[in-house]
Amino acid sequence: MQYTLGLDIGTSAVKALLMDQNGEIVAENSEGYPLTTPQSGWAEQNPEDWWQASQKVIKDLIAENEIDSSKIEALSFSGQMHSSVFLDENMEVIRPAILWSDTRTSAECEEIYERVGGIKELANLVSNPALEGFTAPKILWLRNNEPENFEKLEKVLLPKDYIRYKLSGELGMDLSDAAGTLLCDVKAEDWSADVMEKLDLKPSIMPPVLKSVDIVGPVTAEAAEKTGLATSTKIVAGGADNACGSVGSGIIKSGRVMASLGSSGVVVAQTDQAEADPEGRIHLFNHAVPGSYYMMGVVLSAGMSFKWLKEEMFNDELDFETLNKEAAAVPAGSEGLTFLPYLYGERTPHADADARGVFFGISGKHKRGHFIRSVMEGVSFALRDSLELIKARGVEVNEIRLIGGGAKSELWQQITADIFGETISLLNIEQGPAFGAAIIAGVGAGVFSDFESIVEELVDVVKTVDPIAENVEKYNKNYEIYQNLYGDLKERFKDLK
Template structure:
């Protein structure tokens, strides 16, 4: 039996999957690492933590593996998007990585729009200037840490840095490059125009390859530390959302995905690079060659539920926290939650807005709050679905993965709020499975990613919308959409009091 490894470098942990030729997950290892949040709006990580924890996880995986290390033929990656890792000429990190959920760069985004113009920026990158993207981070470094910027020889995205440390080779690939705000998405090349306008040396941009490209093998040092064969092929991999799409079979027109992790996304396959959403949703290169996807983002989806658990049920697990939410009626007994804990992205590109509970009274219990958090996250994701539908996309079935696919109450809630059939897969490991599939395809096990998906991805159940629930949620959704506009100015005034 032959195997591949999918490594998913997330925001809170690295997850490593060992997958066999039938698409079965044979082993799973996870290692967590902390965020560094020195100020409100700042979010960083030490890239060495990613390397250390990944090598430790791979060592455990190989140690517990029943086969021979040579049976593991390929490794590929999925990773958190947009993060900035800067290397000097010696290829050492110059500072901590600035992550996707860091919001310090509002002024840099305004500067980008001033210099390029919003319309021209959309024409090149297919995306608006938002705090999470990589270019604003580079401009922030250039302004506030000029000595660091002067030493930089190349920037990398998080999973690309990890792959570099395992192979010694520096590359990125199109799906992650599309999230930098420096790539011409349709033309699939770094934009010399943007680099020139912002005085970003073109050599800072790493070479770009396809997601299924083999970029080398593990180094001798990594082989000795982990037990992996020196012959194991390493493939470029993809951005977490692109890999989530691959690992969920979103590989042709009409396919749509809802993924609830730290952030939440609604993602839909795009065959061409010319669908114009006018910047209302993201538009990125897919991990499948010469394909694209559109995507709406809720910044604090699963994070909202994690925050609620850590704050109000610290010593319980998620199963305990959610065990009685099915006993709470739709609308959480008149309680609404907006999941703007770290600002919002779709449809409100707003780094200042913050979360709200609306409608609290003395009768509400903890399970009312828990259900309200789940409903609020799902309402936020529905705003992206609404944009897709208004732009002519037909969405009547959605594959659900991540934390939102682990709870049957939440799956039915998605069906009712989205008014679509929700499909649950046998594996909820979307990004990690997508990385494994890129390795399997790269190793030549299959003629295409679609053929790989036929063997690897298996739906196990579905949830259909209940008409009465749909009607009730439509009423609540109209109320939910008003909360943003009615709390926006209040949050601007409160922002001066945040540390």
Template sequence: MALLTKTPYLLGIDVGTTSAKLIVIDAQGQIIASAAPTYEVQNPRPLWSESKPQDWWQAVVMGIKLIEAKFGIDLKNIRGIGLAGQMHGLVALGREGEVVRPAILWNDSRAIAQCAGITELMGAQKLLEYTGNPSLPGFTAPKLAWMREREPEAYAKTAHVLLPKDYIRYLLSDVLATDVTDASGTGVFDVAKRAWSKTMQEAYGLPGHVWPEAFESPTACAKVSAEAAKITGLAEGTPIAAGAGDQAAAAIGCGIIQEGLASLSLGTSGVIFAHSNHFRVEPEGRLHAFCHAVPGCWQLMGVVLSAAGSYQWFRSVVVGGHESYAALDQAANNIPAGSEGLFFLPYLSGERAPHNDPLARGAFIGLSLRHTLGHMARSVLEGVSYALKDSVELVEALGIKLQNIMITGGGTNSALWRQILADTLVRTLHTTSTADGGSFGAALLGGVAAQIYTDVYDACNQTLNPQAAASAGINFKAYADLYPIYRSLYPALRPTFETLGHLHLNQ
């Protein structure tokens, strides 16, 4: 029997790399229902990462149906919808809204040559001036430029470019739109001015009309269409917020709405996300400078491309999937801090902060016959933690003292990993009642769009109650001593990474 109530519900949808995470909350932030249907990522060639947008839509529809059937939710009580999703993905649509080719994802590195070309043309400092960021292969515009050069027929059919979450909005509403946080990661958006950059579009030789209008994240920019209402069971006319990229949405879901606060996300990628009251740029472009989902504010973001993804890879490939994460954590917990001289570089998909190097690769360094599976597991957790510390140091070098760090994402379910992070960062880490802030933050943005809350600050104040999750312990000194050694490894291996990378590119 459906839950018949006049209490307004809010739906948050997070289009992740491998699953669509949906939650329903009430106005007080209580999670009423959730679902997370999965889909596949394809890697047809080295450096490539693709997904079918149609699979995302099928997963979202399935998730809505599961919420209705399993939890007895009356979908007509959902008063607002917010969208979040993996950033940077290129969704190319034809004139009739058809998908032209599989989406090229955020962790795809095929557009290295296009990034080098635009950097040579514009100059690295001009890129920072116009977009707040260097040109990176994961960004959207370089991938569209790659399409123009390598897939001219598909490029000629492309009439619209969307980001992953925006494709879901399009099918829910027939509206082509994005938000300022997601637009910030395309490479053709003026982050300081919060508007598309005609200069960068012309520099890439890309048409301006393919990019959708960019709204502030809480704006009600669309409504559920009659057709989508029939397919999903949602009420026709339900407002849909512009939404946010996954990290900005997760930051809202953690209450990162004032300077001095930061979030640490441990999903497939790992992210340090710091709120900034004004536009700041890291001088070497080692942090992303994006618009925040809080109107009129910005974010500084350091990205580790393979964070929990490194642990997933380790369990799947090295361990063969035979051990649970809990068993691996237990084995790692029996190993002393520093893994007895074993280090892990988590650059399995290349790396962003602080290296901006798509050719960087993962490595175990210091392996010996004495090292066990537990040593290797712990070194993976430590290597990702060191990589996140790189970003914390870059943020604070820009004059933002990080007083509180909120943690979110599936990796933070590990008590051992939380403790290693607290020891490495020498911080007390906090959490909220939801481990996945992206869909929760999206739901809050949907609540602002539906006028359930007056603004983002009101939404966070009404729903969030942070709790301490881990504090620095006795191992902080060991990690402080080992961190400089970790920092020395990438420079030593960079020439080898470059040689190996170009071998793949020439295949």
């Protein structure tokens, strides 16, 4: 029996998933690590914590499940995007990694626009806008604020690339993660010499660009001793967490869209065309599937909005079943109550860190159930913003697959179908990015012949939810109100700072 191993370097933990040659999940394990916030808006982690956790999770998974490590044919990775690991000439970590959720780089984003020539020119060069979470602003922040550390800078890696380096001794960054640095020409599939020059950065600080399925080498003897892996195991490049999650949800062919109701919300559409939004309102990244791309919109507070309502407004006294039951008793549209889910700012389509959450239209007739349902509706409206932008770019939409914790609610399933005006599909399996990474390992090493054959075998649609025509009509009217509210309040949000 052959196995493949997927390793997901997440924000709170590293997760390992072992898959056999038939695509069956054999074992899973995880190990957590801390996140520090030295100042308001900062988010950092120690890359050594990722490495120690990775060693432990691999070693424990092998030992606890009595796996012959020589049968693990390949290992690949998923990881949090954008988070920056700064290495010196000895490939030692210079300072704690600055994470994707860190917002210290607003001034550097403005600097990027000034140097490059505005958002349209940046989108033309690297297919994305300058946002605080991305990698390039973090490099400029290091130069502007810690010049002594910038002087030491030899290489910039992302979290999974650092763990891959520790296991293989080889430097690299796959395209799906490179696309999220603001330094990669998505169409040319290489670092952008134009952007590097305009930002006055040495191209040599970035590692070689890899395809997700590239074999970078075997496990080193030193890493084998620390993890229990065999030196015969092939190390495959891997991909960004959203790319790996898309693989694991079957978003590997044109026409398929994934909408996620996780803590944050994501809408991902696979496309064969590298046509970026000229205004940078929606992301375009290289996919883990070679030669293809995906468009992505992000709602920063999706399930997080529901969690906030449950825990802070209702003192965590109601279970999810009760919350859903009360919301289901309220008619579509929440009788005029509209929620903007901008609790922590917003990414798509506004890219506005100053935006804030709003309940609009409160009246004396509104009960607890109205607020619950309006939060669900507001999050789905925010996801629709991304879906509409994807459609506007000419991307084919034939099937929408709904995943995430919120997708377990039958009410939220129906609300999303009604607000989208589209049939949505539910899947038989929802394993997250480590599952996609294990598939990538198998395709890269030849355990699986290609992405389509193994994904179509493993991932099935088990339920579809059709929109209710009456609700669609109601929600279309409410969506106009929802869209107008941001424009009406945009300047007022700034006054709250």
